Amino acid sequence: MQKIDLLGMSLTDYTLKEAQGIAERYLRGGACNSIVFLSAKMLVGAGINRMQKQWLEDVDLIAWSDAEILKKAGVTSKARIHDVENREFLKSYLKTLAKSGQTIYLSSDSESELEQFRQDLFHLRGDLRIIGEMVVEEDVTDYDAVVNALNIVAPKVIISKMAYDRLEVMMTNYRKYLNAEVWIAMNDQMNLNEERRNLLRVLADRWYHMLLYKHVEEYEQKKENENVKSSS
Numbered sequence: 001m002q003k004i005d006l007l008g009m010s011l012t013d014y015t016l017k018e019a020q021g022i023a024e025r026y027l028r029g030g031a032c033n034s035i036v037f038l039s040a041k042m043l044v045g046a047g048i049n050r051m052q053k054q055w056l057e058d059v060d061l062i063a064w065s066d067a068e069i070l071k072k073a074g075v076t077s078k079a080r081i082h083d084v085e086n087r088e089f090l091k092s093y094l095k096t097l098a099k100s101g102q103t104i105y106l107s108s109d110s111e112s113e114l115e116q117f118r119q120d121l122f123h124l125r126g127d128l129r130i131i132g133e134m135v136v137e138e139d140v141t142d143y144d145a146v147v148n149a150l151n152i153v154a155p156k157v158i159i160s161k162m163a164y165d166r167l168e169v170m171m172t173n174y175r176k177y178l179n180a181e182v183w184i185a186m187n188d189q190m191n192l193n194e195e196r197r198n199l200l201r202v203l204a205d206r207w208y209h210m211l212l213y214k215h216v217e218e219y220e221q222k223k224e225n226e227n228v229k230s231s232s
Contacts, residue, residue, distance in 0.1 A: 004073045007047040007219050011038075011062050013075055016083045016092070022061055023093050023182070027102065027156065032178045034171055037090075039065040039187040040208040042164045047215045055168045063089055065190045068209055072216055087124075087192075093184075094125040097157060105132045105155035105180070109162050109188060117161045120192035131155055136162065136170075143174055151179045161186040 001018055004011045014022065026033040036042075036059045046053040056062070064070050067084040075081070083089065097104060106121070108114040114135055121128060132153045136146060150158065158180045160167060167185045175183055186192075189205055 002075060004075070006073045007043060007053075007215060009046060009053055009057055011057070011073070013062070013064075013070070013073070013080070015080065016088055019061060019063065019089050020092055020096075023089075024096055026060070026182045027096075027100070029181060032175050032180050032183055033060040034175060034183050034185065035059070035061045035063060035093075036167075036171075036185045037063045037065045037187065037190055038069060039164070039190060040069055040205065040212040041189060042187055043069065044208055044211045044215060045164060047212075047219070051172075052165070052168055055172050058172075065187060066205075069212070072213060090192075091124060094121070094128060098125050098127045098129070101129055102156040103129055103131045103154075104157045104159060105134070105150060105153055106130060107134045107136050107158065107160045107162065109136065109138065109166075111135055113161065113188065117192075121159070123193050136160075136166070138163075138166070143170060146170070147174050147177050151177075154179045156180060157182045157184065159184045159186070161188055161190065163188050 001015065002013045004013055023035060026035075036056065038056065042052070042056065046056050064084045067081045070081060070084050096102075106114060106118060108117050114133055118130065118133065121130075132155060134146070134149065140146065158178070160170075160183070162185075164185075164187045167187075171183065171185060189208075191202075
C-alpha cells in the first residue's frame, strides 16, 4: 500500500494482492462498494473541478487505466507498473467473478459502445455471467428509473464504461440506493482489447496524458514555492 498525493488528491495505491483481497471482500460486504479505473482524462477533470476531485477521493478502491498515470503519481515499483500494464487486477477480478458465478450487469453510453464493451469483456474472460445490459444515454435525467431497473434485476456486480462526468453523477448520488455489492466504473476511453485499438481514442488519450503532466508539474511547482515561502 502506498499513499499518493496527486494534484492535491489523497489516493491510495494497493499492491495487486491487497487490491484482490479488498475487492473479493466487497462481494460479501452488504453495501455497494465502488471500484474506479482512473484515467488521465478523469484526473485532468478532477484537477479543475472540486466535485470530481471529491468523488475520486471517496471511491472505495482506485485502480489504474494505464501505467503512465501510475508513474506520474510517483510509483516506481516495476512489479506494480507491470501489473497495471497487463491489467492483472481486472483479469484476476473477472476470473473471480466468473468462477464464483457472480451475476453481472453492464451499462454504457450507446448501443454500439455496449456491444463492443461486452465483446471486450468476453475477450478477457469468456465465462462471465452477464444477466442484463443497459444503455444510459447522454440526455437521461431520470436516474431514479435507472436505479429501479437495476434493482429489479439485482445483479451482484455492475460494470459501467461511460463518460466519467456522468459516472460521477450516478455514483455520487445513487450508489447508496443500489442492491448490488460492487460497482466497477471505467472511463469510456479505456481500452480493454489491444487487438482493437481506436486511433482517435489513442490520440485523445495522449492529449490527456500531456495535459495531466502539465497540471502535475504546475501543482508540484506551486507546492515547492509554498514550501520555500513557509521556510523563509
